[in-house]
Amino acid sequence: MEWLVQGVRAFQKEVFAKRQEMYEKVAHSQSPHLLFITCADSRIDPELLTGSEPGQMFVARNPGAIVPIYDGEVAAGMHASIEYALAVLAVRHIIVCGHSNCGAVRGMLYPEMVAGVPAVARWLRNGEDAIELLQAEEPFPSEEARIRRLTELNVLQQMRHLATHPSVARLLEANELTIRGWVYEIHTGKVERYEANAEQFLPWPD
Numbered sequence: 001m002e003w004l005v006q007g008v009r010a011f012q013k014e015v016f017a018k019r020q021e022m023y024e025k026v027a028h029s030q031s032p033h034l035l036f037i038t039c040a041d042s043r044i045d046p047e048l049l050t051g052s053e054p055g056q057m058f059v060a061r062n063p064g065a066i067v068p069i070y071d072g073e074v075a076a077g078m079h080a081s082i083e084y085a086l087a088v089l090a091v092r093h094i095i096v097c098g099h100s101n102c103g104a105v106r107g108m109l110y111p112e113m114v115a116g117v118p119a120v121a122r123w124l125r126n127g128e129d130a131i132e133l134l135q136a137e138e139p140f141p142s143e144e145a146r147i148r149r150l151t152e153l154n155v156l157q158q159m160r161h162l163a164t165h166p167s168v169a170r171l172l173e174a175n176e177l178t179i180r181g182w183v184y185e186i187h188t189g190k191v192e193r194y195e196a197n198a199e200q201f202l203p204w205p206d
Contacts, residue, residue, distance in 0.1 A: 026055035033057065034093035035085040037078075037158070039065045043186050044099055058085045064104030064154065065096055066126045070164040079165060086167040086177070094162065097182040098155040105151050109134075126161075130154040152201055155181040156194065 016023060033056055036046050040061045050057065060081040068076055085091040098105070107114040108127040114120045130153040140146040159181050162168045171177035181194035183201055193204035 023054065030055050030058075030089065032085070032089055032091055034095060035060065035082065035091045036095050036097065037061075037065055037067060038095075038097040039063060039099055039102055039104060041099060041102065041104075044097075044184065046097070049184060049191075058089060058091055060085075063120060063123060064102065064108070064127060065098050065158060066104075066123065066154075067096070067158040067161040067165075068126045069161050070166065082162070082165050083167045086171060092171070092177055094168075094177065094179045095182055096155050096158050096162070096179070097184055098151045099184045100148070100151070100186050102151055105147060105154055108154070109147070109150055127154050127157065130157040133157070151183055152181075152194075155183060159194075 036050070036057045036059045038044055038046055038059070038061055040063050044061075046052070046057060046059050046061075058081075060078060062078060067078055067082070068074075070079060082094075085094075104120075104124060105127075107120065108124045108131055111121060111124075114124060130150060133153045134146070134150050137149065140149060159179050162179055163172060168177065168179075172179075181201070182204075183192045185191075191204050192201035194200070195202050
């Protein structure tokens with residue numbers, strides 16, 4: 001793990017030293033502009049992707065960028081993150097970001113892939129409604145197109161799941177919250193954003 005040691009040293013000597021004033025400013029409080037919900041995939045770096053600095057985004061990550069339908073009887077970490085971001089930090093923008101070649105999305109489509117990891121399998125069942133939408137659109141010209149479409153549908157369904165959360169529902173009713181859906185393509189760096197008027201994901205920024 002020598003690379004990790006060197007990385008921390010470089011951060012302390014180069015990054016932190018040059019931006020110490022900024023870090024001191026955010027050390028005792030935070031006021032992020034948005035809640036960024038994305039996959040736990042190691043290839044996704046939300047801050048690098050968006051050019052964000054410490055304190056600007058409240059990030060919540062899990063396999064598949066999933067937001068379970070709200071259940072007041074179940075203690076879910078994602079629900080706690082959403083509630084804290086909206087009720088305590090007063091965030092008023094949410095982005096749900098999926099990505100290309102997502103193992104969680106493949107696991108939703110092919111449950112046998114995650115049969116040996118039961119906790120993961122249970123978690124991915126939160127994407128079953130996206131699978132139902134995918135099946136209604138079959139057939140697809142290729143497996144790649146099928147996976148891509150499921151990635152999009154999963155993002156859209158997780159956006160809908162957000163609306164079942166009381167903190168989200170209250171703000172949506174008051175027209176005080178925006179929810180956006182993104183799909184990030186790892187090998188090209190492209191980001192597509194869901195445009196409700198066009199009912200499709202389109203390249204963003206234009």
